[in-house]
Amino acid sequence: MSKEIESHELYNKSGNEPFTSVMERRLSRRSMMRGSLNVAALSMFAGFGVSLAGCSDDDDDNDTGTGGGNPTPEPTPITLGFESIAGSKTDAIVVPPGYSAQVLIPWGTPLNDLAPEWSENLAFTPTIQENSVGMHHDGMYFFPLSEDTASNDFILALNNEYIDQGALWAPQNGPTAAPRPADEVRTEINAHGITLVRIQKQSDGSWSHVKNSSYNRRITSSTPMRLSGPVAGSDYVITPYSPSGTMTRGTNNNCAMGYTPWGTYLTCEENWPGYFIKDSGREKDDDRLGIETGHGRYYWETAAGDGSEVNDEFGRFNATPTGTGPSDDYRNEPRTFGYVVEIDPYTGTAVKRTHLGRFRHEGCWLGKLVEGEPVVFYSGHDSRNEYIYKFVSAKMWSASDESKVGSSYDRLDVGNSYLDEGTLYVAKFNDNGTGEWIALTPDAQTPGGSTLAAELGLGADDLAGIIIHTCDAADIMGGTPMDRPEWASVDPASGMVYMTLTNNSKRTEENTAATYTNGGSAIEEAGVGFSTAPTNGPNPRASNNGGQVVRWLEASPGATEFEWEVFVFGAAASDTDNLSGLTDMNQFASPDGLWYDQRDGEQGILWIQTDNGYSNVTDYTNDQMLAVVPSSVAGESNSPSIVDGRDQSNLKRFLVGPNGCEITGVFANADKTAIFVNVQHPGNWPSVKDATVETAGSVRPRASTVVIWKDDGGQVGV
Helix, strand or coil, X not given: CCCCCCCCCCCCCCCCCCHHHHHHHHHHCHHHHHHHHHHHHHHHCCCCCCCCHXXXXXXXXXXXXXXXXXXXXXXXXXXXXXXXXXXXXXXXXXXXXXXXXXXXXXXXXXXXXXXXXXXXXXXXXXXXXXXXXXXXXXXXXXXECXXXXXXXXXXXXXXXXXXXXHHHCHHHCCCCCCCCCHHXXXXXXXXXXXXXXXXXXXXXXXXXXXXXXXXXXXXXXXXXXXXXXCCCCCHHHCCCCCCCCCEEEXXXXXXXXXXXXXXXEEEEECCHHHHCECCCCCXXXXXXXXXXXXXXXXXXXXXXXXXXXXXXXXXXXXXCCCCCCCCCCCCCHHHHCCCEEEECCCCCCEEEEHHXXXXXXXXXXXXXXXXXXXXXXXXXXXXXXXXXXXXXXXXXXXXXXXXXXXXXXXXXXXXXXXXCCEEEEEEEECXXXXXXXXXXXXXXXXXXXXXXXXXXXXXXXXXXXXXXXHHHHHHHHCCCCXXXXXXEEECCCCCCEEXXXXXXXXXXXXXXXXXXXXXXXXXXXXXXXXXXXXXXXXXXCCCXXXXXXXXXXXXXXXXXXXXXXXXXXXXXXXXCCCCCCCCCCCCECCEEEEEEECCCCECCEEXXXXXXXXXXXXXXXXXXEEEECXXXXXXXCCCCCCCCHHHHHHEEEEEECCCCCEEEEXXXXXXXXXXXXXXECCCCCCCCCECCCCCCCCCCCCCEEEEEEECCCXXXXX
């Protein structure tokens, strides 16, 4: 989630023990556990070939993941091949010497001839924006068009999270006050969603998009798409638009992402509740997720009734009941949002996969693939004191379903078989470094001894109801509230999962008592919970400005137990509570984007991006991207995190963004000779295609994808 639009409301009203309290006890046991985790790994992870302690996730022999059971060769050690760069406070991208950076597909880039070329005075219309790259780039991934050209010719799938109305309407001096004009709202709707665009490397080493490619398209907040999984066809999602409850329109506030092994893109709906209003007839899931009252974020609902309105295109954002049932009004429209959306990037067809849960999804990340084992995906709910989830498919993975690049087949049909049936779990972290995945199913036994369905007041087999009330279900079953779970990434060889916990302002000083929203002290009903929680050893800062990266490991993809530890704490170098010993050359706060860059036969690189609002760091540098080879750090037995004072040369700052921006979204092309990142909400950038050139004067800011390569043509980072 961008800090530009984050909500500080606390929607988790459960009384579940927060991660900070768990970590306090975890730290007190650290010395013992650092010695015993290897022993635990020998029993719990027998045959898995990976130990959590000592960060040996890249060092040990691993199962091939193909069912053969033969160990793979030990990966070749790698070393980061650049020097950490200093912080920067300029209107430019800064990269290490020997690297170049190019601005690629900024907001407003025409996808075809229906949109004009960009100019500072370009006045947007619905048609122009529908045929141009969307606004505020976030998560992204690439999809090759052939095996032979995988590194230099592919479809880029790109999330466009939200809008900057000031930049969008600058030439028209907008936006217009409510009631909003219909075409203004249509333009803003078309600036959201996903951009699919063909990208090619040029003969001179630079990159460009292919205008008028048949693969170029926009998926916006008005694009029709199918509902799939347990919620599809249920009474919960009946609307006048879809009386059968099988269709909806649009996807909103798409933050991070994921991808599937069968070649589809997963885009995730995060702060979508702010687009809807519901002034009466509210259900508990409306309050738990934060559906607005009064007006939506951009007042889209105020355009309802315009003479040009088609099929309630604006009225659907007002979920206040006005009729006798759900087919008479849009009371259920918000229940068609909050999901992971699967997109075939080659056709643009989209479907909402409801079984992966309904909440404020940050992203959705594929776990370790093992032939004959379930396919798993991890997701975090990006709000304070919310949860981490895992979906485990009912169908076992078959390599025959792997993506066939260049082939034409129904990828979403493959998705049906893996993503529509399975089990959704919530994570509980124990203080001894272990954890468990708790099933969210109608017959799950609650701590109070009843079934989850009964506790929620649902029918005995109402799986759709469990999904609609995912957050309440997680509250009841005792999930561990976390410090804003953001991006995750998985080492595909070992299965080690890394996740950023970006920050949590709902923290009080050490030894103060936790307080609860309703004054209670336990799960008395769905929606009781923390208003504040005290700091402790591993989270010693009031307001937890720095955040941290945690990681965990499971014995197999479908396992319901795991072992966890903190990988690195964010902090300013000058902080007295700099738990990972960061220096000026790698200090950071609010870790957000994350990507484990696995290279064939070699150890991987973990790339960490920031969306920082902590002044002790922002006074020194803009948002940034750092790199670390996890296998190069080990941590002392009494250290609160794996990265500690001995490891500072192994955690390096690779990139710094322009003033006002967030650095988000990252992947490398197939041969690792180019890395792509997104610059979201810059204040005054870019002015030219060379991303490293500082803006002279004032420009209309444009979020952009930036491509970075090594001048000698080698692999990025090494």
